Amino acid sequence: MLVLGIETSCDETGVAVVENGKALRSNVIADQQLLHSRFGGVVPEVASRAHVDLLHPAVEQACAEAGVTLADLDAVAVTIGPGLVGALLVGVAAAKAYAFALDLPLIGVNHLVAHVYANVLEHGSLPSPAVVFVVSGGHTSLLVMEGEGEFRMLGQTIDDAAGEAYDKVARVLGLGYPGGPAIDRLAGEGDPAAISFPRSLLDDGTYDFSLSGLKTAVLRHVRGHQGELEVADVAASFQEAVVDVQVSKILRATREEGLDTVLLAGGVAANSRLRAKLERDAAARRVRVLAPSPRLCTDNGAMVACAGTFALERGERTPLDVGADPNLRIVPGVGRRGPRRPKRGRGAAPVGR
Ligand code: KG4
Numbered sequence: 151m152l153v154l155g156i157e158t159s160c161d162e163t164g165v166a167v168v169e170n171g172k173a174l175r176s177n178v179i180a181d182q183q184l185l186h187s188r189f190g191g192v193v194p195e196v197a198s199r200a201h202v203d204l205l206h207p208a209v210e211q212a213c214a215e216a217g218v219t220l221a222d223l224d225a226v227a228v229t230i231g232p233g234l235v236g237a238l239l240v241g242v243a244a245a246k247a248y249a250f251a252l253d254l255p256l257i258g259v260n261h262l263v264a265h266v267y268a269n270v271l272e273h274g275s276l277p278s279p280a281v282v283f284v285v286s287g288g289h290t291s292l293l294v295m296e297g298e299g300e301f302r303m304l305g306q307t308i309d310d311a312a313g314e315a316y317d318k319v320a321r322v323l324g325l326g327y328p329g330g331p332a333i334d335r336l337a338g339e340g341d342p343a344a345i346s347f348p349r350s351l352l353d354d355g356t357y358d359f360s361l362s363g364l365k366t367a368v369l370r371h372v373r374g375h376q377g378e379l380e381v382a383d384v385a386a387s388f389q390e391a392v393v394d395v396q397v398s399k400i401l402r403a404t405r406e407e408g409l410d411t412v413l414l415a416g417g418v419a420a421n422s423r424l425r426a427k428l429e430r431d432a433a434a435r436r437v438r439v440l441a442p443s444p445r446l447c448t449d450n451g452a453m454v455a456c457a458g459t460f461a462l463e464r465g466e467r468t469p470l471d472v473g474a475d476p477n478l479r480i481v482p483g484v485g486r487r488g489p490r491r492p493k494r495g496r497g498a499a500p501v502g503r
Pocket residue numbers: 160285286287288289312313314316317328329330331334416417418419420421422447448449503
């Protein structure tokens with residue numbers, strides 16, 4: 151079965167062809183980082199317009215690289231949420247048009263579920279039950295995957311998502327956008343123990359996360375050390391504070407839930423320190439950690455095609471009148487907690503993703 155996967159929830163136009171939900175035939179990612187970098191974050195309207203320009207050539211390229219034509223496809227899978235509404239709509243409209251014109255089933259996919267399924271492309275299957283940590287530009291969620299596609303929420307961020315915090319701190323440090331990879335690289339040259347930044351909610355007994363205090367502490371440190379700032383030390387110390395809390399909560403979840411497998415997912419799962427520390431500490435407790443390779447952690451169409459194939463095999467179909475849902479949940483009814491925030495995707499101001 152050949153499934154076309156389309157991803158346009160944020161600033162990557164991703165299109166892929168995946169065979170039988172596992173074999174990557176092609177994976178085209180047209181990123182828009184240059185377009186957004188001068189604004190220091192993703193500008194929703196700029197992203198939507200770029201998706202319009204990039205999507206159809208990306209579909210053609212994905213088919214050509216896979217050695218197939220549109221007529222060879224068996225289904226079209228597309229991210230329907232969560233994400234920036236205008237950006238999502240471009241992918242959803244295109245996917246509907248391809249499905250209708252080619253008379254193929256349409257499968258609407260939750261972006262966060264797709265991130266989890268990137269693990270199938272890497273490891274061949276999704277072991278369950280497992281503790282799942284979805285950590286991206288817009289989300290930080292610790293879950294238990296009870297069975298295929300069934301999730302129970304343990305906790306999530308009460309303010310900033312991890313990727314959002316990486317991007318904001320990178321901006322303060324003048325490292326450009328996107329911030330996560332830049333901080334990851336620079337942290338390798340710094341001392342993670344140089345500055346003692348706060349580890350919010352480390353021992354609070356919940357599975358929630360909070361990063362706004364850490365972000366403020368970094369900002370205060372930077373303002374207080376103008377002219378003598380060791381940027382690599384700040385990056386390393388910030389990253390260590392983020393990762394310490396993440397690893398501690400993930401491993402406590404495995405203990406309390408009696409599970410021995412952790413699945414990492416989302417753009418921030420590409421973080422080298424998170425991967426290294428989690429793998430080391432988990433191995434000491436005989437817990438296995440699975441993560442997609444870094445290039446499949448960040449947004450791509452292959453994970454969408456993969457999750458779509460499994461949904462198709464479960465008998466799911468999405469009607470052609472489906473809309474985009476910018477606030478789609480991974481667990482129905484369980485939303486992002488904490489203070490009310492401006493919705494992602496509103497207005498023309500850059501959002502920290
Ligand atoms: O999943 P993703 O590609 O898009 C969303 O769904 O949001 O995640 C993007 C986020 C950005 O905030 C980016 O800075 C972060 O993932 N990121 C990283 C790394 N690579 C990407 N954060 C930390 N370390 C990395 N190596």
